[in-house]
Amino acid sequence: MNEHTPSPGSVRRVACIGAGVIGGGWVAHFLARGYRVTAWDPAPEFEAKLRRLVDAAWPALTELGLAEGASRDNLVIASTLAEAVADAEFVQESAPEDLALKRDLLARIDAATPPGVVISSSTSGYGMTEMQVDCPTPQRLVVGHPFNPPYLIPLVEVVGGERTEPWAVRWASEFFEVAGKSVITMDREVPGFIANRLQEAIWREALHMVANGEATVEQIDASITEGPGLRWPLLGPCLTFHLAGGDGGMAHMLDHFGPSLKSPWTRLEAPELTTELRDAMVQGCERAADGRSIAELVADRDRAVIAVMRAVDEVRKGAK
Amino acid sequence: MNEHTPSPGSVRRVACIGAGVIGGGWVAHFLARGYRVTAWDPAPEFEAKLRRLVDAAWPALTELGLAEGASRDNLVIASTLAEAVADAEFVQESAPEDLALKRDLLARIDAATPPGVVISSSTSGYGMTEMQVDCPTPQRLVVGHPFNPPYLIPLVEVVGGERTEPWAVRWASEFFEVAGKSVITMDREVPGFIANRLQEAIWREALHMVANGEATVEQIDASITEGPGLRWPLLGPCLTFHLAGGDGGMAHMLDHFGPSLKSPWTRLEAPELTTELRDAMVQGCERAADGRSIAELVADRDRAVIAVMRAVDEVRKGAK
Structure with a gap:
């Protein structure tokens, strides 16, 4: 935390690194909450796909109620990672689940992001301790794990790593609340956090039942939906x-x-x-x-x- | 199946044996669907408690829409098990989860119920094979496992035991559908059936997390509801x-x-x-x-x- 750290309620500029289903969902969410969003993804054609995802989500977000000033025009496509985070007040990383990739990417994001600005990872399973190893300033990196689709499901699980400072966890939790999410702040790293451990338990049991011929996919789904x-x-x-x-x-x-x-x-x-x-x-x-x-x-x-x-x-x- | 077996769609008289939370919930459901329901429970004071449960459920059932002729006046309190099932066209048993008790009770129900009438157990975990051992005519006994509250949650899991004849499983599935439930018909006995295996997996994982101090009850619940x-x-x-x-x-x-x-x-x-x-x-x-x-x-x-x-x-x- 330093003089560059904005108060969570004053943030206007958010950077989203990685623009697939989850990253794009974050982009749609932040746009709907009235933020200016800078997006970058290493895929050369990401802009068209991202805009399609945001366009598909927009009717639902409009129906839910947009924040004042919210507009798809507030989406800025960056051509480099450095450009995307250059003036960001908060950064959300949503790269594929690959530890080596996340380590390298988070180190590059950390090096390019203004000091004092919190960087959050959408990882659904890694701990920040194992992801922040190559970061020059790991104290501001947290996990902010969303649920699909991030523009609708409120839950975000926030947890730091061993080298994360407590202020960054507090800041991220407060920011996500201001940005319209329901936050669970965990005080320790648990693989899969909370909700994924629970839904994975259902999922594994379902796989066992199908593997043993005890139930079909349709029966499993109906047993939950009904x-x-x-x-x-x-x-x-x-x-x-x-x-x-x-x-x-x-x-x-x-x-x-x-x-x-x-x-x-x-x-x-x-x-x-x-x-x-x-x-x-x-x-x-x-x-x-x-x-x-x-x-x-x-x-x-x-x-x-x-x-x-x-x-x-x-x-x-x-x-x- | 014999000349006493009604067609599932023609059933008017249902007996509910056991009138606790689940049995009482079945009573409320069948009353709302327009059936005449005969209820019996070994507890001496069961009538007052059962009527309170039905009264508490009735506004919700009215809101959902009652079947033609549905009325709480169609509830008949029986003073003996034999009286309750004497002219029943379908019997639902909802006694506490205790194998010895269920074995004995189902044998007594079987002995007193007109031949050809299907008898269903609300058991949440026992297989019919282990419950029907003392029944004189086990071929008509099935599991019809509901979810709490049975007057609202549509799901019923239907499965027979080794000595159940296939017609009884088919009959019960068809009857429950006619009576407004969503039916999953299983072709083999699996402990806990389908939905309970899935929700028990979540539940056990939740217990592990609380036991290890990884999450609180409130965090676990919020991680699902949000x-x-x-x-x-x-x-x-x-x-x-x-x-x-x-x-x-x-x-x-x-x-x-x-x-x-x-x-x-x-x-x-x-x-x-x-x-x-x-x-x-x-x-x-x-x-x-x-x-x-x-x-x-x-x-x-x-x-x-x-x-x-x-x-x-x-x-x-x-x-x-």
Whole structure:
């Protein structure tokens, strides 16, 4: 952090390095939030593809509500990496998942970006510690992991590496919030962060089921879209099970169904359900419920499931 | 199947054995679909609790649209199991998850239910093979596994046991469809069926993360509700990753990200990504996409995510 570090709320100029599905999604998001966005990608023909992606996203972003001054005209195509980051107040890197490539690219971005400006990587799996090794000023590099499409899904997971200074993590979290994202700030590096560990668990189990002929792709998808998937936009997996416990909530759930953790219900080995873990889950649910009774949570869930089913129905009816 | 077996579409009288959260949810569902429902539970005070549950669900069911003739007055409280099933045309059992109890209860239900009438168990984990051992006429017993709350979540997983005859599985699947559910008919018994294997994988990974201090309950829930949870009501995990592959779809996804299956992204060991598995996933996605291009799927997904976010926002605003 130095005199060049803007306050997160004053940032106007963002650079996006890498303009594929994720990088292009970031470009669309930042444009819709009213930023001037400078984009660069090593692919020679990237501009046409990027503009198509932004054009395809724009109706949805307009429907959601553009920020004041937001315009696709605020997209600047840079012809070099150095040009893209020259006057950036924030940089988002979205290169392919390849550690050697990310190491080299982040070092080059770091060397060319004005000092004090935070640089964030979209990596979905690497830790910043292993990516920042060749950076001249690694203290300002963070992971800012988005979800596809970055112009719609709010979640960004923010975490630093061993050589990242705490101010950079705080700054990035604050900036992403200002820029309209929902931020989870992690205090340690975990491979895959949080959401990917969870969705990868589903994904691997699904692959096992297909590999063993236990379910088809269509059955797997329907088992989510017609079932638990309808609850997850409102209540995450923990609060969902908090409600499955009836009036006793998570405590009853764990005390009653704890033993079935040992059943072969997935290929994932269950953790030991220690008293500490039990209590952490129960207390976490109580905090998350924030004073709402099980009955209130059930009423909210029911209203959300109906609203979600209707919303999805409308889309299905209108689908080609 | 005999002369007492009604056609699935002609059923008017349903018996629900067990009237807790799941059994009571079935009662509410069948009442809303216009059936006469006879309920029995061994708990002496079950009637008051069951009526409270039905009353709590009724506004949501009314909002969704009741079937012609649907009324809470069509609920009949039975004082014995035999009375409850005496003239039933379909029986749904929803007792606690306890194998000995289910074995005994299903044998008693089987003995008291008119011949040729299908009996379904709500079990979330046992196979019918292990539950039907003491039944005099096991050929008509199936699993019909619902999701909480059964009066809203459409999914029912139907599967028979070794001694179940195929007609009973077909009959139950057809009946549940007529009764307004989304049915997945499985051709073999898998512990936990399909959806529970998938959601248990998420749940176990979540427990591991909390146990290791890697994430809090709130972070885990937010990582789903603000992230992948917004995609799952429209697109299941397979089609979601089909879109993550860009224009190349699932084939590109597997060929590009296949190696990261070996990364420690969950505690769940990955299956070998054989050519057979790869092709099964790709072909499954092509079938599921049903001629829709990636661009069309992306457009549908975006509209659904927006609609789902808005729906959930409204509920959050109205929440206590």
